[in-house]
Amino acid sequence: MSPARVPEGVDRGWIIPIGGAEEKDGHPQILDRFVQLCGGRDARIGVIPSASQLADTGERYRVLFRDLGAAEVSVLDFDTRRDCEEPGRLAELERCDGIFLTGGNQLRLSTLLGGTSVSRMLRTVNASGVHIAGTSAGAAFLSEHMIAFGAEGASPSARGVTLAPGLGLTNRVIIDQHFRQRDRLGRLLSALAYNPFAIGLGLDENTAAFIAPNEDVEVEGSGSVTVLECGGLTFSSMDRVREDEPVSLLGIQLHILTRGAVFNLHTRKAAAGSLATSKA
Amino acid sequence: MSPARVPEGVDRGWIIPIGGAEEKDGHPQILDRFVQLCGGRDARIGVIPSASQLADTGERYRVLFRDLGAAEVSVLDFDTRRDCEEPGRLAELERCDGIFLTGGNQLRLSTLLGGTSVSRMLRTVNASGVHIAGTSAGAAFLSEHMIAFGAEGASPSARGVTLAPGLGLTNRVIIDQHFRQRDRLGRLLSALAYNPFAIGLGLDENTAAFIAPNEDVEVEGSGSVTVLECGGLTFSSMDRVREDEPVSLLGIQLHILTRGAVFNLHTRKAAAGSLATSKA
Structure with missing residues (x-):
């Protein structure tokens, strides 16, 4: 389930994980930027x-996106794996400029959509320029390695987190959502400690990482994105601790990004972006 | 309230902040190592x-330390600032090889002891080789800049934490206790963001940082010590955010240390220590 190849001369669509509980009334900054x-x-x-599992989730977003000015909004519910092979719905998906995955249970997404034509199409259209956003469970599902569940509020430990294969729009990041609200630093660190190649993105509620085709992560919303970068990791005791013991991890880079700051997933550099020039 | 000068030819005593809730029965590793x-x-x-504020706190530790083999244990309660000038008690303090500050309220410690002869004596005897430990509130109080209180579970923010002057045995660190159990990353980052010169030590419960005279931080206990090092900080928006807004912080080094790992407060380098050679 690797990302689909981006056709020559085309920019990949944006990938937009949202930390959940994004503002819907008042100033829906994140949904507005997506539209x-x-x-x-x-x-x-x-x-x-x-x-x-709520019957009105799709309809609620349909109204929201229409209110924000979108020309057309289709709700595409897939309730069975057979639904995910239906040509009519696949054709509908293919016509979209942007696709939005709601919250709920990320394991429901991976068990329903994994390995179906819908998953393949999501990867293909994203590679050819369609933007794909997901909130909460929808955010967790976007990347190749998905946090299915895990302990909250704990130090990293060998059993601190359970990973599952996700949609695979990118394999550069592991995403965790409701990040500060549910104290998930320990479980995201556990996930990274298994194999430190990926970059951890901890998304606060009402906060999104807009990942540009050039791999710039731009922050939108009222909270922060916690970036954990283990490229310089000098030591991990993950391979030798007992399951319930805390893991020692030395040499992690930590960045707290708010709106305006930028982190590039390719160069792995953080920059203050527009924050550097803005006045108090 | 800077650290007292270490006399020539003498090693400073160890400084031992403990994250609270240290084991007292069974295997009291931390208290045993202190003794x-x-x-x-x-x-x-x-x-x-x-x-x-509990009447039996001192007596409880007296029994514990005697059970662990200490030759002599004196409980020195200071209830008023006048108590802190009493020559008899000061003479008693001066005879100790180690001094232990219990938990409770760190603002009570700073308001009671701050600027008194007891505070001066604690700094002087530590400089000449007496070891000083503190748990929970007692840990917070040990350093020059003390976290008095702060929001839990939040991203760093301009109003996320309230600092007060502490005892001042060291000015290299800012300490936070019950660290993972109470989700205090945000408030420790807030404290560091005010002035990134200090190193943040987040201490889990039943976990201690044994700070050696050579500034090696050694971990004892069942949890981890989270080290936050802002020497390479490339950007902070602390000076321009509104009080309740999250703060952007780029370029923090993060280390999770468990028993065996070492961080040196002078060189600011983390090492796996005995973890590197131990077998699973």
Whole structure:
């Protein structure tokens, strides 16, 4: 489930994990930016509410995106794996400028969509320029390695987290959501400690990482994105601790990014971006 | 309230902040190591229970330290600032090989002891080789800049933490206790963001940082010590955010140290120590 190849001369679509509980009334900064990115008044948006068990989740986002000016919003619910092979719905998906995965249960997303034509199409259209956003469970699902569940509020430990294969739009990051609200530093560090190649993105509620085609992570919303970068890791005791023991990890880079700051997933450098020039 | 000058030819005493809730029955690793450091069967230990409002706190530690083999244990309660000038008690303090500050309220410690002869004596005897430990509130109080209180579970913010002057045995660190159990990363980062010169030590419960005279931080106990090192900080938005807004901080080094790992406060380098050679 690696990312699909980006066709020559084309920019990959943006990948937009959101930390959950994004503002919907008042100033829905994140959803508004998503609609604008998808073309504003010309935007055709597909909503996949399959992570949620609530009947009205899809409809709620349909109204929200219409209110924000999108030209057309289709709710595409996939309730069974057979739904995920239906040509009509796949054609509908293919017409979208942007696709939005709601919250709910990320294991429901991976068990329903994993290995189906919907998953393949999501990767293919993203590679050819369609923007894909997900909130909460929808955010966790976007990357190759997905946090299925894990302990909260603990130090990193060998059993601190359970990973599952995700959608695989990118394999550069491991995402955790409701990050500060649910104290998930320990479980994200556990996930990174298994194999420190990936970059950890801890997303606060009402906060999104807009990942540009050039791999710039831009922050939108009221909270922060915690970036954990283990490229310089000098030591990990993950391989020798007992399951319940805390793990020693030396040499992690930590960045707290708020709106305006930028981290590039390719160069692994953080920059203050527009924060550096803005006045108090 | 800077650290007292270490006399020539003498090693400063160890400084031992403990994250609270240290094991007292069963395997009291931390308290046992403290007693051994102070001389084991020859150890004379002074207990200062003034942070606590409970009448039996001092007596409880007296019994514990005697059970661990200490030769002599004096409980020195200071209830008023006048108590802190009493020559008899000061003479008693001066005879100790190690001094232990219990938990309770760190602001009670700083308001009671701050600027008194007891504070001066604690700094002087530590400089000439007496070991000083503190748990929970007693740990917070040990350094020059003390976290008095602060929000838990939040991203760093301009109002996320309230600092007060502490005892000042060292000005190299800012300490936070009950670290993972109470989700205090945000408030420790806030404290560091005010002035990134200090090193943040986040101490889990039943976990201690044994700070050696050569500034090696050695970990004892069942949890981890989170080290936050801002020497390479490339950007902070602390000076321009509103009080309740999250702060952007780029370029922090993060180390999770468990028993065996070492961080040196002078060189600011982390090492796996005995973890590197131990077998699984």
